Amino acid sequence: QKEVEQDPGPLSVPxxxxxxxxxxxxxxxxxxxxxxxxxxxxxxxxxxxxxSSGNKEDGRFTAQVDKSSKYISLFIRDSxxxxxxxxxxxxxxxxxxxxxxxxxxxxxxxxx
Amino acid sequence: xxxxxxxxxxxxxxxxxxxELRCDPISGHTALYWYRQRLGQGLEFLIYxxxxxxxxxxxxxxxxxxxxxxxxSVSTLTIQRTQQEDSAVYLCASxxxxxxxxxxxxxxxxxxx
Numbered sequence: 314q315k316e317v318e319q320d321p322g323p324l325s326v327p328x329x330x331x332x333x334x335x336x337x338x339x340x341x342x343x344x345x346x347x348x349x350x351x352x353x354x355x356x357x358x359x360x361x362x363x364x365s366s367g368n369k370e371d372g373r374f375t376a377q378v379d380k381s382s383k384y385i386s387l388f389i390r391d392s393x394x395x396x397x398x399x400x401x402x403x404x405x406x407x408x409x410x411x412x413x414x415x416x417x418x419x420x421x422x423x424x425x
Numbered sequence: 426x427x428x429x430x431x432x433x434x435x436x437x438x439x440x441x442x443x444x445e446l447r448c449d450p451i452s453g454h455t456a457l458y459w460y461r462q463r464l465g466q467g468l469e470f471l472i473y474x475x476x477x478x479x480x481x482x483x484x485x486x487x488x489x490x491x492x493x494x495x496x497x498s499v500s501t502l503t504i505q506r507t508q509q510e511d512s513a514v515y516l517c518a519s520x521x522x523x524x525x526x527x528x529x530x531x532x533x534x535x536x537x538x
Contacts, residue, residue: 356429356531410483411520417467
């Protein structure tokens, strides 16, 4: 079983819709949870950074972490064509080298 | 610079050649990471540097891979005797401390012919 599972299937939504993305994980040591956005031929750009369980909101983006279920989510409200990108979930433990374990990423296309 | 800078942005080389990739982290960031992103795969951790401590090399896939960092500045990742399976995007990230958010460069796209 991979440490982080993210269904890599592409997702197409009409402009203005809510985008819902999620990841599951197996390592109970993970304490920091992140979502990155990656445009084609660019590096990952940090979108959301949360510690432990709970919700975090930043503009149109909401990140949720449920450690009891080992499940994290990202919601994008009022999606825009500029949100079209690949979204990567990532997580790390609180100690050690803090290396990030990544999901495979979801390609999201927002259709005008 | 304002962000993590990597060079070259693209590298094409023949199988068996050595390549050197460079990363210039954000000024003041003590932690530096290298990751590899192969087509259709998630990013894989390669190596971690924190200040003047010994690097964590646990993610390096073979002894053909090595990396160095001078203090808290530039890092180089070297791949010797390249193989076709080394073709990937090599990404560098830095963070202020090891438990802080990591910020990525745009990577080096390596193609082995």
